[in-house]
Amino acid sequence: YHSPAKMMHLTPFPISSPSVEASSSSSSSSLVPPAIQFDRGLSRAAQQPEVSHVPNDFRQGAPSPPLPPSRFQVGAGSYTYTGDSLRAVTLPHGGIGTGSVAFAGDGGLRQWQLMNRICHDAHVPHSFFACSANGSSYVLQSSSLYDQTGFTPAPLISDHLVPPGSVQLLQTLPFGVPSLSVTAQYPVVTAEYQTPSFPAGVTISSESYSPFIPLNAKDSGLPCVMFNLTMQNASAAPVQGKFMFTLQNMIGWDGISPIVGTTNSGYGGNANRQFTDSLVDGIVMTNDSVSAMDPRQGTVAIGHLMAAGEQGTSYPTWTDPKNLWAMFTGNSGAARCPTILAPTPQGQTVNGAYQTSFNVPAGQSHTSTFFLFWHYPNRWVDYDQAGWFGIKDKISNFWLGNAYVNTFPNWQDVATYVGQNFTRLQDTTRLFRDTFYNSSVAWPLLDSAGGRMSVMRSPTNFITGDNILHGWEGCGGKSSWQTFGGSCPMDCTHVYNYEMTFPYLFPDLERTMRVTDLVERLSPSGILFERTVLPVELKQVWTHWPNYKAIPCMDGEIGTLLKLYREVRNGADALFLASLWPQAKLLMNHIMVDYDQQGDGVIRGFQPNTYDCALQGANTFIGTLYLCALRAMEEMAKLQGEVALVASYHARFVSGSAVLDRICWNGDRYINYRDPSDTARTYTTGSFIDQLLGQWWAFILDLGYLLPPQHVSLATSSIFRYNRQVGFDTTKEAPRVYMDMRDTGLWNCRWPDGNEPTVDAAVLYNSECWSGVEYPVAGLHLFTNQYANALQICSDVRARHDGTRRSPWNEVECGDHYTRPQGAYAMIIAASGYFYNAITKNLKFAPMAPPINNFRCFFASPSGWGSLSQVFPSPSSSPAAGVVSMSVSYGSVSFMSLSLGGMGTPSTSATVTIGGSAVPSVSVSQANGLTVLSFASLITVNAGQTLNVSMK
Numbered sequence: 001y002h003s004p005a006k007m008m009h010l011t012p013f014p015i016s017s018p019s020v021e022a023s024s025s026s027s028s029s030s031l032v033p034p035a036i037q038f039d040r041g042l043s044r045a046a047q048q049p050e051v052s053h054v055p056n057d058f059r060q061g062a063p064s065p066p067l068p069p070s071r072f073q074v075g076a077g078s079y080t081y082t083g084d085s086l087r088a089v090t091l092p093h094g095g096i097g098t099g100s101v102a103f104a105g106d107g108g109l110r111q112w113q114l115m116n117r118i119c120h121d122a123h124v125p126h127s128f129f130a131c132s133a134n135g136s137s138y139v140l141q142s143s144s145l146y147d148q149t150g151f152t153p154a155p156l157i158s159d160h161l162v163p164p165g166s167v168q169l170l171q172t173l174p175f176g177v178p179s180l181s182v183t184a185q186y187p188v189v190t191a192e193y194q195t196p197s198f199p200a201g202v203t204i205s206s207e208s209y210s211p212f213i214p215l216n217a218k219d220s221g222l223p224c225v226m227f228n229l230t231m232q233n234a235s236a237a238p239v240q241g242k243f244m245f246t247l248q249n250m251i252g253w254d255g256i257s258p259i260v261g262t263t264n265s266g267y268g269g270n271a272n273r274q275f276t277d278s279l280v281d282g283i284v285m286t287n288d289s290v291s292a293m294d295p296r297q298g299t300v301a302i303g304h305l306m307a308a309g310e311q312g313t314s315y316p317t318w319t320d321p322k323n324l325w326a327m328f329t330g331n332s333g334a335a336r337c338p339t340i341l342a343p344t345p346q347g348q349t350v351n352g353a354y355q356t357s358f359n360v361p362a363g364q365s366h367t368s369t370f371f372l373f374w375h376y377p378n379r380w381v382d383y384d385q386a387g388w389f390g391i392k393d394k395i396s397n398f399w400l401g402n403a404y405v406n407t408f409p410n411w412q413d414v415a416t417y418v419g420q421n422f423t424r425l426q427d428t429t430r431l432f433r434d435t436f437y438n439s440s441v442a443w444p445l446l447d448s449a450g451g452r453m454s455v456m457r458s459p460t461n462f463i464t465g466d467n468i469l470h471g472w473e474g475c476g477g478k479s480s481w482q483t484f485g486g487s488c489p490m491d492c493t494h495v496y497n498y499e500m501t502f503p504y505l506f507p508d509l510e511r512t513m514r515v516t517d518l519v520e521r522l523s524p525s526g527i528l529f530e531r532t533v534l535p536v537e538l539k540q541v542w543t544h545w546p547n548y549k550a551i552p553c554m555d556g557e558i559g560t561l562l563k564l565y566r567e568v569r570n571g572a573d574a575l576f577l578a579s580l581w582p583q584a585k586l587l588m589n590h591i592m593v594d595y596d597q598q599g600d601g602v603i604r605g606f607q608p609n610t611y612d613c614a615l616q617g618a619n620t621f622i623g624t625l626y627l628c629a630l631r632a633m634e635e636m637a638k639l640q641g642e643v644a645l646v647a648s649y650h651a652r653f654v655s656g657s658a659v660l661d662r663i664c665w666n667g668d669r670y671i672n673y674r675d676p677s678d679t680a681r682t683y684t685t686g687s688f689i690d691q692l693l694g695q696w697w698a699f700i701l702d703l704g705y706l707l708p709p710q711h712v713s714l715a716t717s718s719i720f721r722y723n724r725q726v727g728f729d730t731t732k733e734a735p736r737v738y739m740d741m742r743d744t745g746l747w748n749c750r751w752p753d754g755n756e757p758t759v760d761a762a763v764l765y766n767s768e769c770w771s772g773v774e775y776p777v778a779g780l781h782l783f784t785n786q787y788a789n790a791l792q793i794c795s796d797v798r799a800r801h802d803g804t805r806r807s808p809w810n811e812v813e814c815g816d817h818y819t820r821p822q823g824a825y826a827m828i829i830a831a832s833g834y835f836y837n838a839i840t841k842n843l844k845f846a847p848m849a850p851p852i853n854n855f856r857c858f859f860a861s862p863s864g865w866g867s868l869s870q871v872f873p874s875p876s877s878s879p880a881a882g883v884v885s886m887s888v889s890y891g892s893v894s895f896m897s898l899s900l901g902g903m904g905t906p907s908t909s910a911t912v913t914i915g916g917s918a919v920p921s922v923s924v925s926q927a928n929g930l931t932v933l934s935f936a937s938l939i940t941v942n943a944g945q946t947l948n949v950s951m952k
Helices: 040-047 164-172 321-329 403-407 411-437 443-457 501-505 507-520 554-569 574-595 620-639 643-664 693-700 709-723 771-783 787-800 820-832
Strands: 090-093 100-104 109-113 128-133 136-139 180-185 188-193 202-209 224-233 239-248 270-276 280-287 299-305 310-318 351-360 365-375 461-463 469-471 607-609 613-615 724-726 744-746 834-837 842-845 854-860 864-871 882-900 910-914 922-927 930-942 946-951
Touching (some): 090 109, 128 321, 164 321, 224 411, 239 365, 280 351, 280 411, 299 411, 310 321, 365 411, 411 864, 507 554, 554 574, 554 607, 554 620, 574 643, 620 643, 620 693, 693 820, 709 787, 724 787, 771 787, 820 834, 834 854
Antiparallel strands (some): 128 136, 128 239, 180 188, 280 299, 882 930, 910 946
C-alpha cells in the first residue's frame, strides 16, 4: 500500500463488496485492501539496524547525563546554546522551495542541500568564514566537540556527526576559535566567538538568516543566505580588521557523493570569475561542461554588499588552504591567487574567497555583509514512482522545475534583487523574529511553535515550476528507510493533517495543495488517494482502480475537508470555495455513504490511517475527524446557500456525537469499540494519543466541542497521565526505536488496564514516541484549560532537542525535518485564543495561557501579522478593566467585530482608538462569555498602527 515494493501489486478494493466485513483479516482474502495486508513501518524497521549504537547504559534505567540547566530557563537565555548543547545544533537556512544549508554549532556550514537533492549529511568542504584583528587571525569554526569519545548519540539521529571536511579544515588550518555560543530564534542565528588572541575589548559576532516574511512567499523563497559579520571594538585604540568568506565551486556535484578536498567524480570544467553589480560584488561559480538540462547544472556565488569604509579583495581561484591563509593573513611568501583560471580538469574543482578589510575606531563596530547565492533550475522527478504509483516508465525524464526560477531566471537576478532590497528584507525578517519571540508565552511552547517553521524551508517542501506547493513526509536520513532522497512521496494527506505552519503563515501556498487534493487527485467516485503522482499530467493512482474505487487512508480523506474549511476561514475568497465545492460534496458523499454505512454518524468498518494499518470498529480517532468534517461541511454549505445539505450535515453530526460518545466513552478516556468478529488492528481500551485528533481540529477551526466537554477534558488529561514515560526502555520500543532512558515523552498508546492486544493485533507504532502527535495533545490541554500539562509536554520535547544529542530544528519520524511536528504552530492559536474568520470578518482574542492579566503573543491573519496584548488588574476584577491592544507589524488587518475573553467579568463599555484616533459607533454586547465589540463599518489597522481597546 505504501511501500515501493508493494505498490506495484496494488489491489483495488470494491467498497460496495458484500465481502468487506468477512474479508477483514490481514492475512487472507485478495480483496483486502493492500493497506491492511502491508504495514509500511515494519518494512522500514526491517531496513534499519538494531539500536546497537545505544549502549545498554541508556537502554534500561541507567542515570542520564546532566542537561545544561540554562537551556530550560524561560527567557532570552533559553535560546542560547553553549558547550555540549552545541554538538547537534544545525539550523537550516534557505528559502521556501529552494533547498537549504545548515548553520552548525561548530560555526560551520553543513547539510548542503541546494541542488534539488536531499542528503542530510552532504557536505561541501573549503566553505567557511575567517576573521583577523591587528594581524591575529581565526577560522570562525571550533573543533571543541569534534572528539566524541564517551558521547552517546540519540537513536536514529545524525545531526551530531562532524563532516570529515570540517575535521580536515581545522587540522590543516589549526586556527579555529576555542569556542562559541549560538543564539537562535528562528529564522535568525547569531553567534559569538571566543578570540583570546585579539586585543582586549575586540569581539566577533555573526548573524545569519534567509529572509523570512510571513504572507510574502516571494521574499521568503529567495535562494540565498545572508551573513552579517561584526567586529566590535571596545578598546581605546583603533583596530585593523578583516573578514573572509570562502566557498567551493560545487557545480557538477550530485549532492550526495563525498567530496574530498577539491575532488569529486562530478567535477571538471568548473570556473570562477569576479562580478560586480550595482550594490553587490563577489565571485560567481559555474560549470559549462554540465549540460543545460542536467539537474546538476546551476550557479553558486559569494556575494558581498558593497559598503563605505571597507576594501574588498577577491581570491577567485584557490585550492590550497594554507596558501589561502597566507594570503589572508598577509604572509609575504604566499603565492599569488590568479584572477582567471581555465576550467578545471576532470574530477577537480576550485574554491573562491572574498575578503573585506576595514578600520574600526575605538568604541565603534564594523559589519561586513556576505551572501551565499545559488540557482539550480532543473528539478526532475528523481525518485521511484513505479513502486509507489505504478508509473513504470524508466526512460522518460519528468520535469518539475522550481518556482523561484519564474521570478528570477538566473542567479544575477537574485543578486540584484537582494542588493536592491537588502535593508527591507533584513529589517522585516528581524521584525518578524522580534514580534514572534517578544511574547509572554512560555519558552517551551513558543520555541516548539517557532522552531518548527524551519521545516517549511528544509528540502521537505518544494514549489514546482507551475507554482504549486508540494511536500515529502520528511527527508531521507538515518531516521528513515533510505539514506538520501525524500521520504514517502508526495503531499501525503494523513501526515499533512497535522501541518499548521503554511496555512497560517503562507496561506496562498497552502491553498495550492487543496487544488491538488480536490482537482488533480480526487477520483470520479469521490475517493481521494493520499499521495500525488508528479507531474500531475501523469495518471493518478485512482485511474488503476476498477470503477475508481479502493480504500485509501481514511483520515487523510476526511482531513482534506477540514483543510478546505480552514483555508476558507483563513482568507480564501468565495470563488475559491465555489470552484472546489462540487468536489468537496463528492468527497463528503463518499464518506457518508461508503464509510458511515449505518447512517448514524459513526464509522465502523475498515479505517486505514496514518499509523500504517487499518482500525476497525467505532473509535474517536477517525470518529472525531468525521464529526469535525460534518461541522465544517455544514458551515461551508451555509456559505453556498445549500439549505438541505446544511440540515443533512447537522443532523448526521448530532447523531454521531451522541452515538460515538455513548459507544466509546469508558469513564476517563475514549476507546476503540469493536465487534468480537473484527480482525483488523485495534487499540481496544488503550489510551491512544490521537483519540481526540478531530477535536483538536475543531478547536482550531473554532467549531467548539464535538463531544461532551467534561469527557473531552478528562480524556485529554488521561493521555498525559497514562502515556507519559520518564526514561524509555529501548527493548520495549517497536518497531522503531526513537528514544532511550535519557528521554521523556508520550507513548503513542498505553493500556492502563493491562488489556493490551497482541503485537500483530495492536495499532501499529503504539510503542513509539513522536513529537508530531505530542503537539496536538499539548494543544488539546491548552484548549481545555489544562496549561500545566501542555507546558510539561512541550518542555519534554524541548529537553530531548536541546542540542546535546538532537538538533532543536530537526524532529524526526520516518524522515528528518518531518512534516507532522509543524502542528506545533496551533499552540500559538490555543495560547492566544486568536481566531480570525475572513468570512464574517470577526476577530477573537481570548488568551488561554498565563499570565492572562499581562499577556502578549504573535498573531497572523490572512493579510497581516503582529502582536496582541492585554493588561488588566486581575482575572477577578469586576467589572473587567484593562487595555487590549493589537499592533500590526506587517500588512493590515480588517474586521467588523472583535470578541474578547479571558478578562473576568464581561465589560459593558469600551473606548477604541487606532493610532490615537477614536473609533466611533462601537457597540458592546456579551455572547458565550465574551465581550463583543461591533463596529458600524469595516475597521482596518495598517502596519505600524496599534488598536487599543480600553475596557470599562
